[in-house]
Amino acid sequence: MYFLKRIAFIVPLLLLISFLAFLLLKLAPGGPFDQERAPASEAIRKNIEAKYHLNEPTWKQYLRYLGLMWERDVASGELQRVNGGLIVGDFGPSYKYRDHSVNDIIAQALPVSLTLGLLAFVFVQCVGIPLGFYTAVRRGQLGDHVGSFFAVLVVCIPALVVAPVLITLFAIKWQWFPPALWGTPWHVVLPVVALGLFFAGKVARLMREGLLNTLQSEFITTARAKGLSEAKILWKHAFRLAVLPVVSYSGPLLADLLTGSFVVEAAFQIPGIGVFMVNSMLNRDYPMTVGLVILYAVLLLVLNLVVDFSYSLLDPRVRYD
């Protein structure tokens, strides 16, 4: 019941979000068709605005965007619903990419961001968990100091700095990987590292704390008393419990990574959603921005729902009525 309510709540929430996005964009000065080279006559500008219905009042534009508007057909005189609209899943035309609809652009850019995000997620887990595990086991020794220092270091340095450093070293100096663009597995490596390092550091620290806490539990002492080998204690008993904080952190993390990162996408010139999001706002490409905002909202709402749901599965103490 709780989840049904949550799902039912998504629709009005999305409406509200789309309305706010639409309104806020309209408030920003400048329009999608303002250019350095102004049309030589006012008539040209008016024609462009009329073509995209920008000459209508904002509420009318919003209804048109939703697809909840009826117009009299010029030829037959019948009242007809305007084509497209949000209610049929059509985000409308892009003002900046005049040959493409927003749906076209999402279809091109979303897989790129998903790929990058998913690989970064794998990278985060593959680096963070072993690092945290290792530093916990080697607690107080040199390995712990070095590993923990590294984990703190990457948490402190934002992707904005990591990306250019990676490019300078691995793409320019040693030329192991391409400095930018997208297309082959080689193109993926540096962006994934740049995007994932920060989160890997976080995961490592979570894992270390988790394992250290677990190793002080009574059942571990019991296991040791039983004479189990240290490896077996660590892997079979301690790890399973220690990884739980990482699991609960992973849900929001995945949502974060999948929705694209403007910084990393811009640094590596990757045609992902993040770049389109920021540029569409700068271009005043209203349908594109609103469309992407809705997409983000859906992804975040759904992933949060999934995370909450998975808690109830993993932990019997958590129950939703």
Next chain:
Amino acid sequence: MKCSVHALFQLKRAFCFLSSRRTQAGRLSVLLLWLGFAGCTAQIPKADLTVLNGPDPQSLDPHIVTGQADMRVVLSLFEGLTRFNPVNSDPDPAIAERWHISPDAKVYTFYLRTNACWSNGEPITAEDFLFSWRRLLDPKTAADYANQLFYVRNGEKFYHGKIADEKQLGLKALDAHTLQVELENPTPFFLQLCSTHALAVVPGRFIGQQGDKWLRQPNFPCSGAYQLEFQRLSDRIRVRKNPHYWDAANVTLETVDLVSCTSPTTAMNLYKTGRADVIWDKFLVPVELADVLRHGPDFHGYDFLATEFMRFNVTRGPLTNPLVRRAFVQAVDKRRIVERITRGGERVATHLTPTGIEHYRPPQGLGYDPNAARQSLEQAGYPGGKGFPRLQYLYNTTPGNERVAVELQAMWRNELGVEVELQQAEWKVYLDLQSKGNYDLSRGSWVGDYKDPNTFLDLFTSHNGNNRTGWSNARYDALLSKANQERDPGVREKLLQEAETLLVRDEVPLLPIYIYRGQLFFDDNKWEGIHGNLIDEHPLSAIRRKGEPQAKR
């Protein structure tokens, strides 16, 4: 209900199974990795030539695009009656093999090539041109460049709906391969206009069938040297040689990538690591490194038609007085700006029209003269800048613009004792403020569309949407209009010079700062056929790898 509980139980088991087993987690991540790699778009073979083109094109429609990067893509796909010569950007015969100009220079008769074909093999006819040019003038197309055809008889009236009958336009197809164009006035640069993207020919029948989405159809017919292979937004446009192009025998590159790139650093990284062959957008050259890069062997600098200037809003306070404007102009030492800030070899300008245009020598405007500047300000009633209100200087946010703004601010403060505030704005806000006249002083620039002073001087006529200064001068308008009806180049030059003198010496609604310098990066041991020219157009059809003189097929 029972069923769903069971399903949940199953899900829970699956989840526990996956998360608890180390090996399974490993397998899962391998699977994810594999999925990820598969998700990366399929690998594509390298193109024969990779060009860093600049921002992503707005469209591929010749009647829609306005940006220079867009035009370069569009001109590889669509061609008009003439095309830009790669060396000097003069109009060369293209789809029109030859033409005849009437003695009064008002009627042009174009004879089209019989072997000019669309990329699907169908012939390009005079009717196609009628369709294309009417489409450009059709208000429904909402083309920014519609005014390029206002020179044609009744073109402007047709655009404004004062004439509905397209037969009254000065366009006529005498037969399938003969096009007659009647102009309002003898327009000396009309053949140049025919080379531009706006006047290129588009496939009428195909557009009729496909409607607005014609450019999204695979294999849409192209009239240029190349056809579209694919377009990946914010990544690249791959074009492939058009086998039916009339000059296909001289086109040597089979595939070309036009890569979208807006970051100068990324552009330089791609170029220096050999992943791009050519950079042909001056905004892709990092300003910080301009000094160093300018002396490298791959750098090719050249003059082209573009001016950086500053607009005065002549409707505001003290700026209504030409003496004040003159003081602001003469207080600026432009040499400091080009030598210390832009550093790309730009030339200081005192006039709006760049030098290098045939039959035109721009008049000298007001130079750097701080004493005269102070005197002018004193005459205007502000000795030593006393009592002068605080003005704002508007510019769009880029590091280069900011440095110029700070320098200008300092010069006005030191020379005139006048305080100017800096107001930076994001691009669209900047354009909005400027076009609505909500500014005092504002940076601006202009790139010429064709090699004639008119492309610059036209800006400051009273009704031009790009004027934006509020300055309106009947004599200026009359001089330009008279010049454009004049057929004798010598007389025309005098008229235009007289007009420009008004602009840069007497009335000064603008402060010219410098003439841009075109910048190209490519290895001339490897590539030939790329030349710097005044229009800054570098047709792909002329580019070839060195030592590969013959066409491949």
